[in-house]
Amino acid sequence: MTKSRNARQKDAPARGPRDRDTARLDAMIADAVRRAPEPSPPDGFSARVMAGFAPKRPSPLTLLRLWLTRPRSVTFTPVRLASAMAAAMVLLAVGFLALDRAPVGGGGPEGPTLSTVRFVLNDADASARAVSVIGSFNGWEAETSAMRYDAGAKVWVLEAELPPGDHEYMFLVDGRPVADPRARLTRDDGFGNVNAILIVNGRHEHTL
Amino acid sequence: MDAMNTRSSLRLLLALAFALALCARPAPLCAGEAGKEPCAVSPSVAGRVSSVAPDQAGAILARLSLACDEGFPLAPFEGKLAEGLAKGVAPAIIIRTLDVKLDAFRHAAAMLRDCGLQPAPEVLAVLGEAVFGGVPAKTLHAYVCGYAGREPGPFLWGLEMAVLLSRAGFDDGLTRQMLDAGFATGGLTPDWRYFVRVVLVARQRGLTDQAVAEAACAVLRGGGAPSDVSASLGFTDRDLSGRELGK
DSSP states (O other), rough: OOHHHHHHHSSSSSOOOOHHHHHHHHHHHHHHHHHOOOOOOOTTHHHHHHHHSSSEEEEEHHHHHHHSOOOOOOOHHHHHHHHHHHHHHHHHHEEEEEEHHTTOOOOOOSSSSOOEEEEEOTTOOOOOOOEHHHHHHHGGOGOOOOOOTTTTTTTTEEEEEEOOOOEEEEETTEEEEOOOOOSSEEOOOOOSOEEEEEEEEEOOOOOO | OHHHHHHHHHHHHHHHHHHHHHOOOOOEEEEOSTSSEEEEHHHHHHHHHHTOOHHHHHHHHHHHHHHHHTTTOOOOHHHHHHHHHHTTHHHHHHHHHHHHHHHHHHHHHHHHHTTTTOHHHHHHHHHHHHHHTTHHHHHHHHHHHHTTTSSSSHHHHHHHHHHHHHHOOOOHHHHEEEEHHHHHTTOOGOOOOOHHHHHHHHHTOOHHHHHHHHHHHHOOOHTOOOOHHHHHOOGGGGGGSSSOOOO
């Protein structure tokens, strides 16, 4: 402002004594203002001003949009790709297993009530090496229902949690199917064997 | 920067793997009818079939495909296949048994149609298994045509009850008396499916089937449960449970 005023004074044409007095007075006032002591700002003024200029944090939606629209490059080596593919295969296998598992032993909060059933097979001379229960409740898989030998009672035993329903089963003794000799209800399996029928009604009234 | 890019690429691949795992379903065996879920062999069964010689595996899968094409539930066929393989049955015999089972389900579907019913999967599964298991066609036909107009739920429960009673050698006429009483009063609940348990325990105690049927009819007319029948015959639910299987 002082500079522009000086410029105007320099560019102005020559005037009368009254104009010169006015110009001198202006110069004196400007000089007094320049020399006047400068008051210091109140406490915290600078911090408050700077706080007004602090950058705003973008919303999560904006961050997501920025992340999705920001171009990026993807590089990999064959070794890293192989390990990633291996991890992907493991995840797929886990997914398949999770989808495929029948709720024989589990059952969520809304699932059917499971009842404990105790399977027992006599083996007084401990002649069998491995015994399992295979049935419609475990997909006829011997691996999931191996029995243990109780040497004191001389019997093979398995306790299993079964859902309500009528289930068919047989014992698998050293790989050979053996019918339950004490089954009260049986059924021809179509292969020349006899399956026992086990009825579970879900209220721990579980056996026949 | 390279490390960051590598991590990004791994995350991308893992995300793809997750997406694949979520979308993964058993491969369709054949296209179902419009509006129906396509049939599919479960991965575990597909894995087991792979243990059989290729030509026999093909013949087995052809039977499953046929079951699917004819609108039969696949689970009974998969179960029979798994059962045969677990018992070490020769694949040729498994194939022959699957053929017998297919015929049983065809017979069951025809029976339902004869009685004016659409072969619903749940009913077809019970009826097909009953035919396959040797329950007399006359018994099944009498039930299906006799109670064809009933509500789907009680109709299915009554069918399961009749099939199990028939397997236990219970007289068809007595079964019909109980079913009539149950359908007349609306007292046929899911618990009655396994009424055969009461019958077998009662026989052990020297009671006649006639006495059991009379007690059951009385309970059904009053809207009671099978446990009320056992109580009226002098034994409790405890007598029906806790027996160790086998020995």
